[in-house]
Amino acid sequence: MTTTGKQIFTTLESDGTLTVEIGTSEFPEPKGNQVLVRMEAAPINPSDLALLLGPADLENADYSDGKIVAKMPEPFNSGAKGRHGQRLPVGNEGAGEVIATGDSDMAKALMGKRVACVPGTAYAEYAIADASMCLPLGDISSKDGASAFVNPMTALGFVETAKMEGAKAILHTAAASNLGQMLVRICQEDGIPLVNIVRRQEQVDVLKGIGAEHIVNSSDDDFMKQLRTAIDETDAFFGFDPIGGGKMVDHCFKAMEQVAVSKMTDYNRYGSNQQKKMYIYGRLDLGATVLSPSYGFGWTLSGWLLTPFLQNAGMETVMRMRKRVLDNLTTTFKSDYAKTVTLEGMLEKDAVLQYRQMRTGEKYLVTPHG
Numbered sequence: 001m002t003t004t005g006k007q008i009f010t011t012l013e014s015d016g017t018l019t020v021e022i023g024t025s026e027f028p029e030p031k032g033n034q035v036l037v038r039m040e041a042a043p044i045n046p047s048d049l050a051l052l053l054g055p056a057d058l059e060n061a062d063y064s065d066g067k068i069v070a071k072m073p074e075p076f077n078s079g080a081k082g083r084h085g086q087r088l089p090v091g092n093e094g095a096g097e098v099i100a101t102g103d104s105d106m107a108k109a110l111m112g113k114r115v116a117c118v119p120g121t122a123y124a125e126y127a128i129a130d131a132s133m134c135l136p137l138g139d140i141s142s143k144d145g146a147s148a149f150v151n152p153m154t155a156l157g158f159v160e161t162a163k164m165e166g167a168k169a170i171l172h173t174a175a176a177s178n179l180g181q182m183l184v185r186i187c188q189e190d191g192i193p194l195v196n197i198v199r200r201q202e203q204v205d206v207l208k209g210i211g212a213e214h215i216v217n218s219s220d221d222d223f224m225k226q227l228r229t230a231i232d233e234t235d236a237f238f239g240f241d242p243i244g245g246g247k248m249v250d251h252c253f254k255a256m257e258q259v260a261v262s263k264m265t266d267y268n269r270y271g272s273n274q275q276k277k278m279y280i281y282g283r284l285d286l287g288a289t290v291l292s293p294s295y296g297f298g299w300t301l302s303g304w305l306l307t308p309f310l311q312n313a314g315m316e317t318v319m320r321m322r323k324r325v326l327d328n329l330t331t332t333f334k335s336d337y338a339k340t341v342t343l344e345g346m347l348e349k350d351a352v353l354q355y356r357q358m359r360t361g362e363k364y365l366v367t368p369h370g
Contacts, residue, residue: 008343010088025124036098036100041366137326167191168237172194175215197252278302351364
């Protein structure tokens with residue numbers, strides 16, 4: 001028996017035409033370890049937007065009921081050649097009620113339960129998910145459970161990565177986001193010094209309100225002085241950056257090196273021996289990452305993604321992380337949303353232009369059944 005429901009698809013053609021629309025899908029009877037989830041809530045994360053919209057020209061797009069037609073500029077269209085002509089479902093994570101299951105014991109144990117899941121097709125009235133990737137929510141609402149995976153597990157992943165690599169402290173840019181606030185609370189609980197970089201005074205106030213200690217405002221005239229002081233006080237030579245483009249990583253490396261050099265007793269023309277490391281885990285800025293030759297040779301810039309981390313971390317670590325998230329989903333890992341929209345409302349111009357900017361404090365939640 002199949003179930004019929006609405007679902008959002010994104011299609012990019014070879015001529016650069018991007019179509020995002022609501023279609024009707026047939027959801028098959030789940031098999032084996034699969035479950036069928038009636039989706040009740042799904043967040044719009046930056047990681048969703050890369051596939052959903054990318055850098056398409058949305059200001060001049062054609063909007064109609066449940067449909068957007070836009071142009072994808074070069075070189076992004078050519079760079080996405082692998083998806084040309086494919087009608088792709090969207091939505092990494094969400095929450096809802098399990099209404100049918102496959103025949104495995106793990107799947108059957110979830111029947112009738114509210115779960116958080118990561119089907120990759122969450123912007124839909126229904127989704128097929130693997131039972132092993134479902135988190136039973138108990139009395140927690142779908143709204144509170146919708147963001148149980150991407151941000152919480154990423155924030156925990158940062159801390160686990162720092163511990164694995166022997167870092168004494170962590171530096172985080174764009175730090176007032178939902179994820180950033182989770183990281184503040186995790187580091188408080190684990191006793192890890194954290195340097196938070198934001199760009200507006202109201203973001204400083206938000207982080208102060210939850211007890212963050214080291215907050216640096218990149219819009220201040222003395223930004224670099226503030227950053228050096230915070231790094232000096234914490235030994236934060238290890239950081240994570242979701243911005244990607246521009247000079248933020250460069251600023252962090254410069255400040256790290258300047259702090260390290262200030263502690264040297266002998267001059268070295270090659271700079272300090274202090275190892276400095278930054279991970280880029282997002283592309284809020286699609287421009288080039290600008291680096292300057294001003295911090296010696298003891299530095300590393302790398303990428304960080306949640307899925308490869310979880311694959312390498314081991315089942316024991318992953319299960320421990322999942323339990324911590326579930327136990328603290330309405331406190332440490334709480335997510336806030338600026339607006340709630342339906343599938344149709346998600347494709348309206350005003351909403352698209354707002355959530356596409358990925359501004360801190362303006363996260364959207366989609367409720368597929370209204």
